[in-house]
Amino acid sequence: MTPRSLGGATPAVLAVLLVACTGMAAVVATALGLFPLYGDPTPGLDGWRALGPDLAGALRETLTIAVSSTLIAAIAGLFVAQVILSEARSSRIVGALAAAVLAVPHLVGAASVSLLLANGGMAARVGGVDPGGWPRLVAGPWPIATVLELAWKESAFVALVVVAALGPGHRRRLETASVLGAGPWQRWSRVLLPTSLPATGAASLIVFVYIVGSYEVAALLGRTTPEPLPVLAFRLFGSIELTARPAAAAAATTGALLALVAAVAVLATIPSLRTAVAPRAVGRPGSRAGSRDSLQKTQSASRSSRP
Amino acid sequence: MSARAGARGRRTPGRSGGLVLAALASVWLLVPLVPLLVWAFADRWSAPAALPQVWGLQAWREVSTGGLGSAFLRSCLLGLTVAAIATPLGAMAGRAIGWRETRRPGLVAVILLLPVLLPPFAVAMGLDVLALRLRIPGPVAVVAVLVVFALPYCAYTMAAGYAALDPGIEEQARSLGADPRLARRRATLPALTGSLTVAAVLAFLVGWSDYVVILLLGGGQWVTVPILLGATASGSGNEPAVAVLAIASALPPVLLVAVVSGVAMAARRRLRASPDAPVGSRVAQP
Numbered sequence: 001m002t003p004r005s006l007g008g009a010t011p012a013v014l015a016v017l018l019v020a021c022t023g024m025a026a027v028v029a030t031a032l033g034l035f036p037l038y039g040d041p042t043p044g045l046d047g048w049r050a051l052g053p054d055l056a057g058a059l060r061e062t063l064t065i066a067v068s069s070t071l072i073a074a075i076a077g078l079f080v081a082q083v084i085l086s087e088a089r090s091s092r093i094v095g096a097l098a099a100a101v102l103a104v105p106h107l108v109g110a111a112s113v114s115l116l117l118a119n120g121g122m123a124a125r126v127g128g129v130d131p132g133g134w135p136r137l138v139a140g141p142w143p144i145a146t147v148l149e150l151a152w153k154e155s156a157f158v159a160l161v162v163v164a165a166l167g168p169g170h171r172r173r174l175e176t177a178s179v180l181g182a183g184p185w186q187r188w189s190r191v192l193l194p195t196s197l198p199a200t201g202a203a204s205l206i207v208f209v210y211i212v213g214s215y216e217v218a219a220l221l222g223r224t225t226p227e228p229l230p231v232l233a234f235r236l237f238g239s240i241e242l243t244a245r246p247a248a249a250a251a252a253t254t255g256a257l258l259a260l261v262a263a264v265a266v267l268a269t270i271p272s273l274r275t276a277v278a279p280r281a282v283g284r285p286g287s288r289a290g291s292r293d294s295l296q297k298t299q300s301a302s303r304s305s306r307p
Numbered sequence: 308m309s310a311r312a313g314a315r316g317r318r319t320p321g322r323s324g325g326l327v328l329a330a331l332a333s334v335w336l337l338v339p340l341v342p343l344l345v346w347a348f349a350d351r352w353s354a355p356a357a358l359p360q361v362w363g364l365q366a367w368r369e370v371s372t373g374g375l376g377s378a379f380l381r382s383c384l385l386g387l388t389v390a391a392i393a394t395p396l397g398a399m400a401g402r403a404i405g406w407r408e409t410r411r412p413g414l415v416a417v418i419l420l421l422p423v424l425l426p427p428f429a430v431a432m433g434l435d436v437l438a439l440r441l442r443i444p445g446p447v448a449v450v451a452v453l454v455v456f457a458l459p460y461c462a463y464t465m466a467a468g469y470a471a472l473d474p475g476i477e478e479q480a481r482s483l484g485a486d487p488r489l490a491r492r493r494a495t496l497p498a499l500t501g502s503l504t505v506a507a508v509l510a511f512l513v514g515w516s517d518y519v520v521i522l523l524l525g526g527g528q529w530v531t532v533p534i535l536l537g538a539t540a541s542g543s544g545n546e547p548a549v550a551v552l553a554i555a556s557a558l559p560p561v562l563l564v565a566v567v568s569g570v571a572m573a574a575r576r577r578l579r580a581s582p583d584a585p586v587g588s589r590v591a592q593p
Contacts, residue, residue, distance in 0.1 A: 005411050006403065007403040007408040007409035007410070008399035008402050009400040009403035009409050009462075012399065012458050016422060016458060019452055020456075023429070023430035023432070023433035025433065026433030080335070082328075090326055091325075091329060094332045094333055099565070100565070101336050101340075103512065103561045105556055107556065108536065109340075111343075111553040112339055112553055115549065115550065116342045125352075125355055128355065130355060212426065220540055252429035253429070259424055263424050
């Protein structure tokens with residue numbers, strides 16, 4: 001790989017390698033005891049050993065949150081996309097709302113969901129439930145508020161990715177189906193659903209990977225034990241005990257590995273997603289940013305011509 | 308999304324059903340944000356009342372004297388810096404991908420996807436130790452990480468823009484006597500204004516919305532609006548202040564997206580209206 005062969009992409013590629021790969025390498029090295037804050041390196045798996053039973057709990061919690069939020073986000077996103085694609089006047093409002101939700105940072109969503117679902121929150125007050133009778137949705141035994149926030153915000157992402165992917169060709173396909181005698185149910189099940197699935201799958205994979213690595217929502221809405229991997233890593237990282245550093249790095253490494261393995265495994269088993277993921281990723285700031293495919297959508301006219 | 312009269316006419320029998328579905332989708336999208344709008348204007352709201360007893364702007368006054376102004380400026384500065392660096396880098400990479408000016412398109416695409424796959428908190432955690440050892444100031448490290456996490460969005464947005472633009476536009480400018488730089492500046496880039504705007508907005512949003520990277524690398528001195536919100540939400544129990552800070556964190560991104568989408572929609576409408584649209588925006592149409 002020479003700068004020449006990369007062309008104008010060289011600065012961007014170097015920036016990614018320098019920052020992301022160096023950062024990741026430092027985390028892995030810290031987890032393996034090769035990069036202590038002070039003293040001599042002590043190679044080994046002490047970082048993981050120090051996590052002990054917390055590791056299994058954190059893995060389970062991470063997977064519970066990521067799998068359930070991704071599933072709900074995919075279903076709700078597909079639903080919202082179909083409403084937007086229906087092209088009724090009201091669908092334009094739904095499209096604008098989805099773009100707005102996408103732009104809202106996850107931290108804001110988490111703060112608002114906490115005001116809504118906490119004990120004594122707005123839902124309990126409006127519903128007239130007294131404080132003792134409200135279920136523990138925030139920081140309770142199940143990460144319900146966390147899952148709902150992630151699913152809510154990511155459903156807007158899924159919806160706008162699907163809308164952008166189907167593009168203007170969508171109307172033509174539905175009209176053709178109508179002319180050929182397809183009823184509403186057939187138009188939905190034989191045209192709309194199959195054509196939306198690749199984009200839904202690609203968007204869901206990106207959502208899953210994002211949620212595995214996301215910190216703030218679970219930190220604000222989740223319970224203290226077990227925590228998902230990012231929250232566990234973050235807590236250990238801030239610990240005053242210096243020995244907690246390798247453990248924090250081990251938790252972070254496990255989270256990154258989980259995301260990478262999931263992405264590689266899915267892309268290897270479903271090759272059709274490979275072409276779909278790269279352009280979809282364009283829209284993916286999440287908490288890191290707000291809005292992507294809403295904006296991408298503004299380019300759907302030009303993108304529709306791409307293979 | 309234009310509502311075509313024909314399509315709507317055909318749909319008339321199912322119209323009320325469509326309205327119900329649209330209402331359901333709107334409720335799903337809107338309800339999680341409603342508490343912000345109520346709590347932010349609640350001067351007194353004791354449970355179990357369904358609505359605040361006293362409405363007012365007390366929380367806004369409280370928050371604005373508590374450093375919201377400087378945090379707001381800092382967030383803007385961070386967003387603008389990230390956009391100013393990531394947009395040109397992304398545009399160069401996008402050109403290489405979109406116009407196939409690289410001999411290793413697959414490699415470039417995979418490397419540029421890495422920031423999407425790697426958790427930002429893990430990368431920031433690794434860089435924390437390095438930044439300490441190399442004495443890199445916190446804000447520099449924060450900007451470096453955020454630029455890298457903004458790059459995939461910028462690069463792929465620009466790649467889509469370039470892919471939709473005929474490279475002939477630059478050759479024409481060259482044959483008219485422009486040197487490569489002038490051709491890029493006066494012919495290619497103006498045709499890509501839309502993509503450049505989107506890329507810059509995305510990068511701004513990455514910088515504006517960040518929480519975890521600043522928390523890890525900012526060394527506690529770099530207080531942005533999301534940092535203020537995070538601190539208030541996790542500790543204080545002051546719901547009206549949380550709501551005000553959440554609105555302050557959400558409003559700039561939402562407004563930015565609304566303005567850009569509005570401009571893009573108007574541009575598309577103009578494009579449809581006039582067949583003599585500028586080359587750059589038209590080549591893409593099948």
